[in-house]
Amino acid sequence: MTGFLQHTFDGLVNGAFYALLALGLAVIFGMLRVVNFAHGAFYMLGAMGAYVLLAELGVPFWWALVIMPVVLGVLGMALERAFVHRLAQLDPLYNFLLTFGLTLILQDLVKSRYGVQSIPYAPPAELNGSVDFGLFDFPTYRVFVLVFAVAICVGVWWLLTHSRVGMVVRAATERPELTRAFGINVGRWVTPVFGFGIALAGLAGVLAAPMRAVNPLMGSDLIIVVFAVVVIGGLGSIFGSVAAGFGIGLIQAWGVVYLADWPILSQTLVFIVMAAVLMWRPAGLFGREEAPA
Amino acid sequence: MRRTAGLAAASAAVLLAAGCGGGGPSGSGDSKLTDDKIVLGVLNDQSGVYADASGPNSVKAVEMAIADFKAKYGDKAITKNISVESADHQNKPDIANTKAAELYDRKGVDAIFDVPTSSAALKVADVAKAKKKLYFNITGATTALTGASCNKYTFHYAYDTYMLAHGTGTAATQQGAKNWYIVYPDYAFGQDMEKKFSAAVEGAGGKVVAKDATPFPNDNFSTFLLKAPTLNPKPDTLGTMQAGGDLVNLVKQYNEFKLRDKGIGLAVGLMFLTDIHSLTPAALAGTTYTDAWYWNFDQQNREFADRFMKETGTRPTFAHAANYSAAMQYLEAVQAAGTDDADKVVAGLEGKEINDVFLRNGKIRAEDHRVIHDAYLAQVKPASEVKEPWDYVKVLKTIPAAEAFAPPSAECKM
Amino acid sequence: MLRIENLSAFYGEAQVLREVSLDVAAGEVVTLVGRNGAGKSTLLRCVMGLHAGQRGTITLDGRDVTKLPAYKRARLGLGWVPDDRGAYASLSVTENLTLPPRVGPDPWPLERVYEAFPALYTRRDSAATMLSGGEQQMLALARVLRMGARLLLCDEPTEGLSPLLVQQVGDLLREAKKHGVTVLLVEQNLHFATGVADRHYLLAEGRIAEAMDNSEVRSRERELLAYLGI
Numbered sequence: 001m002t003g004f005l006q007h008t009f010d011g012l013v014n015g016a017f018y019a020l021l022a023l024g025l026a027v028i029f030g031m032l033r034v035v036n037f038a039h040g041a042f043y044m045l046g047a048m049g050a051y052v053l054l055a056e057l058g059v060p061f062w063w064a065l066v067i068m069p070v071v072l073g074v075l076g077m078a079l080e081r082a083f084v085h086r087l088a089q090l091d092p093l094y095n096f097l098l099t100f101g102l103t104l105i106l107q108d109l110v111k112s113r114y115g116v117q118s119i120p121y122a123p124p125a126e127l128n129g130s131v132d133f134g135l136f137d138f139p140t141y142r143v144f145v146l147v148f149a150v151a152i153c154v155g156v157w158w159l160l161t162h163s164r165v166g167m168v169v170r171a172a173t174e175r176p177e178l179t180r181a182f183g184i185n186v187g188r189w190v191t192p193v194f195g196f197g198i199a200l201a202g203l204a205g206v207l208a209a210p211m212r213a214v215n216p217l218m219g220s221d222l223i224i225v226v227f228a229v230v231v232i233g234g235l236g237s238i239f240g241s242v243a244a245g246f247g248i249g250l251i252q253a254w255g256v257v258y259l260a261d262w263p264i265l266s267q268t269l270v271f272i273v274m275a276a277v278l279m280w281r282p283a284g285l286f287g288r289e290e291a292p293a
Numbered sequence: 294m295r296r297t298a299g300l301a302a303a304s305a306a307v308l309l310a311a312g313c314g315g316g317g318p319s320g321s322g323d324s325k326l327t328d329d330k331i332v333l334g335v336l337n338d339q340s341g342v343y344a345d346a347s348g349p350n351s352v353k354a355v356e357m358a359i360a361d362f363k364a365k366y367g368d369k370a371i372t373k374n375i376s377v378e379s380a381d382h383q384n385k386p387d388i389a390n391t392k393a394a395e396l397y398d399r400k401g402v403d404a405i406f407d408v409p410t411s412s413a414a415l416k417v418a419d420v421a422k423a424k425k426k427l428y429f430n431i432t433g434a435t436t437a438l439t440g441a442s443c444n445k446y447t448f449h450y451a452y453d454t455y456m457l458a459h460g461t462g463t464a465a466t467q468q469g470a471k472n473w474y475i476v477y478p479d480y481a482f483g484q485d486m487e488k489k490f491s492a493a494v495e496g497a498g499g500k501v502v503a504k505d506a507t508p509f510p511n512d513n514f515s516t517f518l519l520k521a522p523t524l525n526p527k528p529d530t531l532g533t534m535q536a537g538g539d540l541v542n543l544v545k546q547y548n549e550f551k552l553r554d555k556g557i558g559l560a561v562g563l564m565f566l567t568d569i570h571s572l573t574p575a576a577l578a579g580t581t582y583t584d585a586w587y588w589n590f591d592q593q594n595r596e597f598a599d600r601f602m603k604e605t606g607t608r609p610t611f612a613h614a615a616n617y618s619a620a621m622q623y624l625e626a627v628q629a630a631g632t633d634d635a636d637k638v639v640a641g642l643e644g645k646e647i648n649d650v651f652l653r654n655g656k657i658r659a660e661d662h663r664v665i666h667d668a669y670l671a672q673v674k675p676a677s678e679v680k681e682p683w684d685y686v687k688v689l690k691t692i693p694a695a696e697a698f699a700p701p702s703a704e705c706k707m
Numbered sequence: 708m709l710r711i712e713n714l715s716a717f718y719g720e721a722q723v724l725r726e727v728s729l730d731v732a733a734g735e736v737v738t739l740v741g742r743n744g745a746g747k748s749t750l751l752r753c754v755m756g757l758h759a760g761q762r763g764t765i766t767l768d769g770r771d772v773t774k775l776p777a778y779k780r781a782r783l784g785l786g787w788v789p790d791d792r793g794a795y796a797s798l799s800v801t802e803n804l805t806l807p808p809r810v811g812p813d814p815w816p817l818e819r820v821y822e823a824f825p826a827l828y829t830r831r832d833s834a835a836t837m838l839s840g841g842e843q844q845m846l847a848l849a850r851v852l853r854m855g856a857r858l859l860l861c862d863e864p865t866e867g868l869s870p871l872l873v874q875q876v877g878d879l880l881r882e883a884k885k886h887g888v889t890v891l892l893v894e895q896n897l898h899f900a901t902g903v904a905d906r907h908y909l910l911a912e913g914r915i916a917e918a919m920d921n922s923e924v925r926s927r928e929r930e931l932l933a934y935l936g937i
Contacts, residue, residue: 003519003520003523006519007516007519010515010516010519011516013515014513014515111340115344115345116340116341116342116344116345117344117345117567117568117570117571118538118541118571118572119571120571120572120573120576122573123549130551139549139550139551141549142515142549208512210545211545211546211549212512212513212542212545212546213512213538213539213541213542213545215538215541217342217538218512218538221510221512222512252513252516253515253516256505256516256517257516257520260505263479263505263506263507264479267479267506267507267508
């Protein structure tokens, strides 16, 4: 039982990263119909940025947690205006290729400056210990990651459900054309929403820096799983992406433990779940079929 | 890829026919050297996961060997016209294949060095065999290079999975690690390492309590780390066969879950000095692994490391020292043979016993071209004992050359 | 109020509207009738600014709006009632009503909307797609009334509704007309059309085939129904 609780907790921590990244992908896809392949690269930039701030400027983790999302959010908005925007009217494949190319460029830029070897980044001293939950103890930093990520997801959810901005974003996400017909300048919201999604990826990157290998390629493998998460949750479904993020984290953790004798199965579990969901509900668990107008 | 490979091979063949009049070693004038020169080729990963452990600095190491060779022989050197060509294989077998052919055929390379990533290393062995040109593999780990895929022109120089697994598995078990939990990445290298490691542990009287394949690549090892203390009997050592970024992930999380405080030590299958540098010695303090060479082991190594530092600004990994050594031994063999004719050079190298900065009690086995030498069971120092940058390790034990490597495999047919 | 001149529209290579010209005066209710595929919905979409491939001129209150994006046209007083009723699943009923900005001189306050549509009030916090088809149609109309739109573009508002609800839609449109609202209506239900509209255009193969008044439609009802295939 203790083991089960521990693994459940652990799965949620891992799921927190999926949830934050999937949430960003979902808002971007919803508003722009762009599958942002560069999301993993911005996650990487978040972590690398935290390292640069600490190692070269002496800026601690807590500030990085604020600075990196803002910096990357602004960078994201600039990229949206400069590139993504120009391809908006074309086949979505063009923007997929654009963001894919962007990923390679960002990775190689970082590579040329910092190399491929992972870079050290220690958790902040105040989160270095363990929290005793009675039945088991757990690294303080991971508890923090979970609480923080849940708070961010709840915050974003609240913003989306309780503010006029959130209402507009939901409407534009669900039916962009119809929303324009109701007098709303959907285009005006596209750039900030793109920046916001990127900022979430950067935030996840900063959170990852103390507990994962920080290197130029850290986002490129993760993003494949996150795409699966988004598909399972339903493309563009904000609630679905968060729920699927935590859900996949749990399934992976349980899978590794309870399917230990079938590593092939536990390693591909995410994609097995994805295939099953797609067969049962092609639009994803919380997705809706694309509606016209 | 296949298409470019075909094109490159075709154009190389055209050039060969046009330029070399049919190919084959053909001396010009009195010299016994093809084109009056020796060209060494370094084929490795110039910007990927092995770029720091080997990469561009291995090219530097080979250049150092050339300079030392020229200084040693002066006017008596077989030629002063010795150069280096390098190429990036991006750890991809098909690119390695194309680049190797290009180096041999178009760049006039006499011997190829380095070549990390086992699948790429094996491809280049095939090319060397077909072209009848020398190939010193340094950073490939697979024992197949001296097993089923061995050939007359291929030498395996620095280490292999047997050396890594047996060094650490046997020595660490003898030193008190009785119960092991082994995690390994689920691909050829990891599976091979796990088998050899488990065999070594059990051969030394230890017990493998559990072993788990992990996804590759993987950034989350927490599930395995949570599982470790709950196993019965509780393991005293976690053996990880992860490498590169995966290793960094695992070690970070091992520390986060404070497994060392819970009585579970860490032993690593393959680790380069650059890995310790990027994780910081504090994160790895107490970790054991097998090293093929360590820069601060003795005065001779240190002198080489100081010169290397001047050239590159960093301390050498075993891969750098091994590239230096292999280049040097190749040039010595050409000098001794008085020709760069591949068959004659190979004949001179086979069975040769060598002691140099990298090879201690070294011997080039004629049977399978495994270059055997002393290996070292190493342990990462606690941060308090690290007195200078890059001096992260103490050598616990020298593993004699004869024990460090497996006996020649019956699978190798020269 | 609305003037369309030489409007042609295309879907890729296919031309769906051919040189259509028509006028709708302020306070008028005008219907477009025609077979499926005659171009009625496309014409409404062109007016709203939702159709990309078009040629011709659209003027609103004497102002050329042909190049104006949809959201700006809406702010000039256009109210869009799409054929699928345009209910947002991710918005509650109240949010569906308050999403569009107020665009006209006489927007209905939310209280008045709920007074007129008690069914919407009781479901005000539910997702709009949880409403019945009829309720969704009421929502679509209520939404444009709350905007205070001066020209309603209604795409088959009675489709699939029970006779009682059709009656209710008719009452609403007549009420709106009484307050000076102009309506351009796509409609297949001739009986309903003659009940609310002043004039009718018959659209055939992308052209205006005939302009008719109520009495003409009534007298030719049998012939027209046969033509429309109903």
